[in-house]
Amino acid sequence: MSIFTGAAVAIVTPFNEDTTVNYEKLDELIEYQIKNSTDAIVICGTTGEASTLSHEEHIDVIAHCVKTVNGRVPVIAGTGSNSTETAIYLSKEAEAAGADAVLLVTPYYNKATQGGLYEHFKDTADAINIPCILYNVPSRTGCNILPETAVKLAKDVKNIVAIKEASGNISQIAKLMHLADGCMDVYSGNDDQIVPIMSLGGIGVISVLSNVAPKQTHDICQACLDGDFKKAAEMQFDALPLIDSLFSEVNPIPVKKALNLMGYEVGPLRKPLTEMEEANANVLKENLKLYGIY
Template sequence: MAVFKGAGVAIATPFNQDGSVNYDEFARLIEFQISNQTDAIIVCGTTGEAATMSEKEHMDVVKFCIDKVNHRIPVIAGTGSNCTQTAVQLSKEAQEYGADAVLSVTPYYNKATQDGLVAHFSHVADAIDIPVIMYNVPSRTGCNILPSTAAKLVKEKANIVGIKDATGNISQTAEMMNLTDGAIDLYSGNDDQVVPIMSLGGIGVISVLSNVAPRQTHEMCEYALKGDFAKASKIQLDAIPLIKALFAEVNPIPVKKALEYVGIEAGPLRLPLTQVSDEHAEQLKKAMKEFGLI
């Protein structure tokens, strides 16, 4: 059984002005997501600014989220690292805290070979009993899980169950689905490709858009899962201007401003990320109004 089907939110982490985690607003954001039909929460990923957290802080945020959600929907903990041992340790802690699965990004900067990726993900999988969803985002990591590598891992490791595909390469996605014989849970990692990826056998999205449009993203996935691609495509296409605005600057810069527009005090970003420009903030506000969010 899949960890989740539908729209999983790659949830942002609200900060106070002094840079500490704003747990009160984080709790509000979690409740906003659950009340608006988000199907799962992915905590401490790219959108959650995990790269700027200490390991202790990272896991404190994971634990808070798991405890707050309290089994109402699945919680997937971001536990990736460019150091395999660190990824193993974070994954073991996430399991201890009650995470339903982990999301493990390809090692960044090191630029592992395909054999290195097999060894890395195998070590993580062997260290825990909960499911592993691989995260393939070559534009950020400089490292690409090739279709044959994904197929090898899901066939050899029972708890490597899925992949967040943010390659943007539909041809590669199709080849991977062919090689895995449908035995991999495929999630779109790009909000502008949810419906195309689900048409190839995907079962949902791990979404930035869901931070501010959880109900609409859930509905888009629900229609696709039911085979009603006409209705799913309508939501997908209507959302394109907003998605473009959400990625006008590097994620999660715009989405934290977008959360402010819907009443969540997401606070500042941690350096080296900086506040969204005035021009992009206005474009974002316009797109959110046209999509019916504000």
């Protein structure tokens, strides 16, 4: 059974001005998401600046999210690491905190072989009982999970059940779908590829766009799930200028700027991420207006 179908938000981690975690604001964002039809919450992912959270903060943010959501939608905790030992530790803590699943990014910097990836993900999944979603984003990690490796993991490890595909390589994703033949769910990891991936059999998206447009992102996915790809494509096209702006600088710089422009006051970024360049911010503002959410 799928962890979720539709649109999951890769939610930002709001900070106070001193860059401590703003838990009150996190609650507000979660309620906004659930009210606007988000199908799942992904906490402490790339968009949540997990790489600059301490282990203690990471675990506390996951636990806080689980408590606030209170079973209304699935909570998927980002627990991947370039260290297998750390990934196992964070995954165990997420399970203990009540997360419904974990999201495991490919080990970054190490650039493991396919055999190394297999052992890393298998060891991590074997250490817990909740479902695991693999996360393939080679542009950020320098490491690509080949379709054969992903499918072997899904067939060999009972709780590896899905993959978030953000390679941007539609040919690779099509091959993955063909080889998997239904043995694992596929989620788009790119907001501009929701409809193409779902047309191949994907069941949803783990989305940055959902931070600022949760209902619209859910509706794109729902149209695909309903088989109305013409309608879904039209909605996808309408969102493309905003999506482009949300990725005009490294994520989550633009999406945090967008939320601040919208009045959500999610605070600053943690270094080495810095504030958005003024020219890009002005284009983002215009595209938020064009999309009707600013």
